[in-house]
Each structure stands twice: as C-alpha cells, then as structure tokens.
Amino acid sequence: MKEETHDKRKCPSHLSTTECTKMLLPVKDALDVLSGKWKLQIILSLTFGKKRFKQIQREIPGLTPKMLSKELKELEINQLASRHVYDTLPVSVEYELTTYGKTLKPLIGELHKWGSTHRKRIIAGK
Amino acid sequence: MKEETHDKRKCPSHLSTTECTKMLLPVKDALDVLSGKWKLQIILSLTFGKKRFKQIQREIPGLTPKMLSKELKELEINQLASRHVYDTLPVSVEYELTTYGKTLKPLIGELHKWGSTHRKRIIAGK
DNA sequence: CAGGATCCGTAACGATACTG
DNA sequence: CAGTATCGTTACGGATCCTG
Numbered sequence: 001m002k003e004e005t006h007d008k009r010k011c012p013s014h015l016s017t018t019e020c021t022k023m024l025l026p027v028k029d030a031l032d033v034l035s036g037k038w039k040l041q042i043i044l045s046l047t048f049g050k051k052r053f054k055q056i057q058r059e060i061p062g063l064t065p066k067m068l069s070k071e072l073k074e075l076e077i078n079q080l081a082s083r084h085v086y087d088t089l090p091v092s093v094e095y096e097l098t099t100y101g102k103t104l105k106p107l108i109g110e111l112h113k114w115g116s117t118h119r120k121r122i123i124a125g126k
Numbered sequence: 127m128k129e130e131t132h133d134k135r136k137c138p139s140h141l142s143t144t145e146c147t148k149m150l151l152p153v154k155d156a157l158d159v160l161s162g163k164w165k166l167q168i169i170l171s172l173t174f175g176k177k178r179f180k181q182i183q184r185e186i187p188g189l190t191p192k193m194l195s196k197e198l199k200e201l202e203i204n205q206l207a208s209r210h211v212y213d214t215l216p217v218s219v220e221y222e223l224t225t226y227g228k229t230l231k232p233l234i235g236e237l238h239k240w241g242s243t244h245r246k247r248i249i250a251g252k
Numbered sequence: 253c254a255g256g257a258t259c260c261g262t263a264a265c266g267a268t269a270c271t272g
Numbered sequence: 273c274a275g276t277a278t279c280g281t282t283a284c285g286g287a288t289c290c291t292g
Contacts, residue, residue, distance in 0.1 A: 020185040026241030059146045090253045110233040115152030216273045
C-alpha cells in the first residue's frame, strides 16, 4: 500500500531548507495554542460534554485550580472553549468546547490512539 | 472536610469521573514524551528523511544547539529517533526516525492539518 | 463552588561563548 | 560540524489562604 500520491509533504534532501521551514509553521502554530501540560487533557475532557470547573479538576489528577483557571482562560481567548455562568447559589460555571474547539477531535483522537499503544509499550517494560 | 458521599457523579451521561480519568491516561503518556516546544517540530523535520544536526537546526527557526541536543537525546531515550555517527572529517552525525518514531506520522499529520486551518484563522484576523 | 492572591522552588528555555 | 558550558530569565506549578 503506497500512501503518497501527490502529497505536498515531500521534503527530501533536495528541497531547500526554507521550504522545510514553511512546512513546520502550521505545526508551530498548533503547538502555540495547545502547549502546556494540561490543555489537551482539558480539551479531551470537554469532548465528552459540558463540565463544571470542579468536575474537570476532579477528572484530571494533579491539576490545581490555579492552573485550570489559567488554561481555561487561554482556551477561551483562542476560542476553543466557552464559559457559561449560571446564577445559582452558590454560583456554578460550565465550560464547553466551541464549534471550533470540536475541530480538534481528530487530533485528540490520534493522540489518544498513539498514547494507548505507547502506554502498552512502557508497561511492557521498555 | 468532605461532603461527597460517592464519586459516582456524572461525567458526560454514562461515564463516571474515574472512567474519564482513565481515558486521559494515554493522552498524558503521549504528552510526556512529546512535550516541549521543539520535539514535534523536530520529528516532523525527520519525517522527511535523515538529517544532520546542523540541518535540523537550520530548518527550525529559533532552535538553539543546546535545546536541539537535549531534545534529540530525549527522543533517543524514548526510541523515537536514532543517532548515527560517521567517521568523516570533521565528524558528521545523522538522525533519523526509528520504526517506532514513524508511527507518529498520523498524529503529526493531524497536527499539521489542524495547524494549517488554524493559521489561516489567525491571519484572517480573529 | 469558582476562582484570585501570594509565596516560592524548580524546570524549561534563551543568548552567548567555547571546544574537539 | 556537533555539540558543551555558563549564565540569566521566564514559565510552570505546588501550597496555602482568601473571597464573592
């Protein structure tokens, strides 16, 4: 099974360095937005549906409110997640992925898939 | 002071909190190995074929030899990349993805894809 | 409950210079 | 060329307490 038809992702040794650099730009952009220890885990958590602050924190071991708050703000700024405040007593806040945030699902899917096999590899005793 | 009777609070509609946490584990494992500002960019660079140290550095703007050296070592430790020294004068060293490292291609592919659309979104003026 | 404020140690990263 | 060494900065991230 030959995978490449006319894939633009051909950058063997004969292509210029600057061309290779250009290929890297989108990856860098993605990384800028998704970087950090928690963001992708939070996004994965939110792919299951709306969540309250505390619940997200419960689901992700080691995540402190300070970091969660900070990461959620960045996700909001990048329009990947949205915040909804409900006037209950005490106040409750829900977060959910935006439509744009949901476009990350395939990426998260791959990450989860690779992580699963990698995990087995580690446990098997690398 | 804990008032929770049991941790069986709803995650989405059918998953418990602990089950959600489990889903997150593989993602966390993947992140542990791929973390940092440069690793994924280096891997992408290597998906195009063997590269020498200096060439990788040239292709990734802002990457210093110190960081490149450090990241390559970690990739080696995790068996994602391999190092080959050639007894030339001066010495030349080539890096390439291992078979295992190549299993990251689908993930990088998604990252590149998402990053491309995200880049357009940014440039369009979010 | 949802978070902000503060303090503080560590780890990541950057710039520059230097060696075999 | 392929890295190291050194130094300095910034970001990460934990702990604790506090507020609306």
